[in-house]
Amino acid sequence: MNATVAIIGRPNVGKSTLFNRLVGKRLALVDDTPGVTRDRRPGDARLGDLRFTIVDTAGLEDADKATLAGRMRKQTEEAIQDADVVLFVIDARAGVTPLDAHFAEVARKIARPVILLANKAEGRAGEPGIYEAYSLGLGEPVPISAEHGEGLSDLYDALREEFEKLEAAEGPSEEAETDIVIDPDADGEEDDEPAGTVDRPLRVAIAGRPNAGKSTLINKLLGEERLLTGPEAGITRDSISVDWVWRERHVKLFDTAGMRRKARVQEKLEKLSVADALRAIKFAEVVVVTLDANIPFEKQDLQIIDLVQREGRALVIAFNKWDTIEDRTEVWTEIKYQAERYLNQVRGVAMVPISATTGQGLDKLMEAVFDAYKMWNARVSTARLNKWLEGVVAHHPPPAVAGRRIKLRYLTQAKTRPPHFIVFCSRPEQLPEAYLRYLVNGVRETFKLPGTPIRLSFRKGENPYANKAKKKR
Numbered sequence: 113m114n115a116t117v118a119i120i121g122r123p124n125v126g127k128s129t130l131f132n133r134l135v136g137k138r139l140a141l142v143d144d145t146p147g148v149t150r151d152r153r154p155g156d157a158r159l160g161d162l163r164f165t166i167v168d169t170a171g172l173e174d175a176d177k178a179t180l181a182g183r184m185r186k187q188t189e190e191a192i193q194d195a196d197v198v199l200f201v202i203d204a205r206a207g208v209t210p211l212d213a214h215f216a217e218v219a220r221k222i223a224r225p226v227i228l229l230a231n232k233a234e235g236r237a238g239e240p241g242i243y244e245a246y247s248l249g250l251g252e253p254v255p256i257s258a259e260h261g262e263g264l265s266d267l268y269d270a271l272r273e274e275f276e277k278l279e280a281a282e283g284p285s286e287e288a289e290t291d292i293v294i295d296p297d298a299d300g301e302e303d304d305e306p307a308g309t310v311d312r313p314l315r316v317a318i319a320g321r322p323n324a325g326k327s328t329l330i331n332k333l334l335g336e337e338r339l340l341t342g343p344e345a346g347i348t349r350d351s352i353s354v355d356w357v358w359r360e361r362h363v364k365l366f367d368t369a370g371m372r373r374k375a376r377v378q379e380k381l382e383k384l385s386v387a388d389a390l391r392a393i394k395f396a397e398v399v400v401v402t403l404d405a406n407i408p409f410e411k412q413d414l415q416i417i418d419l420v421q422r423e424g425r426a427l428v429i430a431f432n433k434w435d436t437i438e439d440r441t442e443v444w445t446e447i448k449y450q451a452e453r454y455l456n457q458v459r460g461v462a463m464v465p466i467s468a469t470t471g472q473g474l475d476k477l478m479e480a481v482f483d484a485y486k487m488w489n490a491r492v493s494t495a496r497l498n499k500w501l502e503g504v505v506a507h508h509p510p511p512a513v514a515g516r517r518i519k520l521r522y523l524t525q526a527k528t529r530p531p532h533f534i535v536f537c538s539r540p541e542q543l544p545e546a547y548l549r550y551l552v553n554g555v556r557e558t559f560k561l562p563g564t565p566i567r568l569s570f571r572k573g574e575n576p577y578a579n580k581a582k583k584k585r
């Protein structure tokens with residue numbers, strides 16, 4: 113795979129310097145007059161063992177304020193069209209400017225993975241800008257100094273991760289890409305619902321251990337014996353996908369091991385299915401983990417659920433073969449009880465009893481799939497988060513460690529799909545695990561995110577707004 117990576121950002125943030133750094137030759141013109149990069153130029157880049165094509169986007173020759181934003185939008189969209197990954201560069205010393213914010217909105221709407229780079233971060237002058245960068249909603253900024261060659265190993269890690277995802281997605285699905293379409297509306301947790309159209313079907317994986325009924329489930333959903341009449345078992349190692357429409361919404365379903373059962377020797381199956389599940393999970397936005405309601409929460413089931421959680425996918429659990437259960441009330445009570453015990457990390461996850469053979473519960477299952485997807489895309493405004501954090505600090509502050517209280521200063525959501533929150537605090541390394549869980553559960557309950565994997569990271573630092581205020585003083 114030869115990936116193409118585009119560098120975008122407003123004039124003068126250091127795009128050409130970064131380009132030169134990655135290409136290793138003085139190809140692009142660097143100047144501190146904004147707009148000196150006149151062309152979109154490609155170069156062969158290397159970073160560690162990564163090889164890729166890097167494209168520097170054109171600068172804007174005239175600095176006519178009235179047309180700048182519009183022209184940048186057009187140019188950026190063009191550059192992004194051919195790119196697999198986008199590097200969005202801001203100047204950490206200048207902080208987030210309105211033009212950056214406008215630009216970030218364009219970048220957020222595109223279906224490409226974006227890595228946010230806070231350039232000119234050498235020394236401490238870039239620090240406030242780095243914190244501010246979280247507010248762009250493009251994930252965690254990677255501080256770099258293109259000029260001094262600092263932060264390149266973090267850039268390497270970020271790129272590598274994206275390349276790996278691209279490679280994984282290159283398998284069976286042509287359009288399996290890591291979309292980062294998220295809601296630019298910073299003011300609420302409603303989300304746009306991008307997937308479900310012809311162009312962007314919602315990617316749903318059906319995972320579960322052998323014999324749980326995955327193939328039967330997919331066949332029933334599709335209403336035809338599609339999977340079983342597919343290519344011969346053993347021909348492909350990839351999971352297979354089928355397109356399907358549910359209530360006018362387009363869905364791409366991925367199955368895992370079903371097809372291969374006949375081709376593989378029995379003893380291999382136990383091991384394989386987890387690796388297979390992982391593969392399907394990586395393609396998917398929502399994963400339906402199918403359990404046999406007669407024997408739910410086996411070790412392998414929990415392993416698969418754990419994988420989904422770790423991969424940060426939206427999750428729904430289907431309890432299949434419900435037609436074979438006699439005392440349904442009793443069994444359901446028991447399942448709910450066990451779920452509390454085993455599924456603490458995805459508290460409140462949607463659980464749906466189904467029968468893949470009779471079709472019972474399948475509409476409920478699909479409703480749960482779309483609901484889970486919606487939550488996975490949720491965005492909570494910074495204002496609401498900090499209002500909540502204020503209450504936490506007042507009533508359940510973190511414990512004192514070695515006689516000093518750890519201060520929680522600021523909370524913001526850096527990313528969706530899944531929701532990822534960043535807490536700025538003093539001495540993050542000393543916050544106890546239990547307190548972290550307390551915060552995650554608090555966020556989950558307060559902002560109504562049951563069952564969604566939630567990421568919460570800690571950063572050492574001040575409240576970026578406090579910093580700004582200080583600067584002004």
Ligand SMILES: Nc1nc2c(ncn2[C@@H]2O[C@H](COP(=O)(O)OP(=O)(O)OP(=O)(O)O)[C@@H](O)[C@H]2O)c(=O)[nH]1
Nearest residue numbers: 124125126127128129144146147149171257258259
């Ligand atoms: N301090 C510092 N300055 C940098 C860094 N990277 C770039 N610069 C400076 O920032 C200025 C702009 O850099 P360019 O690479 O030309 O910026 P650009 O984004 O390509 O600009 P346009 O071509 O106008 O779009 C130059 O003076 C660079 O020397 C850095 O890491 N630290």
Ligand SMILES: Nc1nc2c(ncn2[C@@H]2O[C@H](COP(=O)(O)OP(=O)(O)OP(=O)(O)O)[C@@H](O)[C@H]2O)c(=O)[nH]1
Nearest residue numbers: 322323324325326327328369370373433467468469
């Ligand atoms: N009674 C009942 N049996 C079911 C149901 N769903 C699947 N089965 C049966 O369970 C067995 C396994 O179903 P499959 O669909 O092949 O299971 P799978 O999960 O695809 O299995 P692998 O191919 O091994 O991964 C078959 O005998 C199915 O007929 C259900 O809802 N009710």
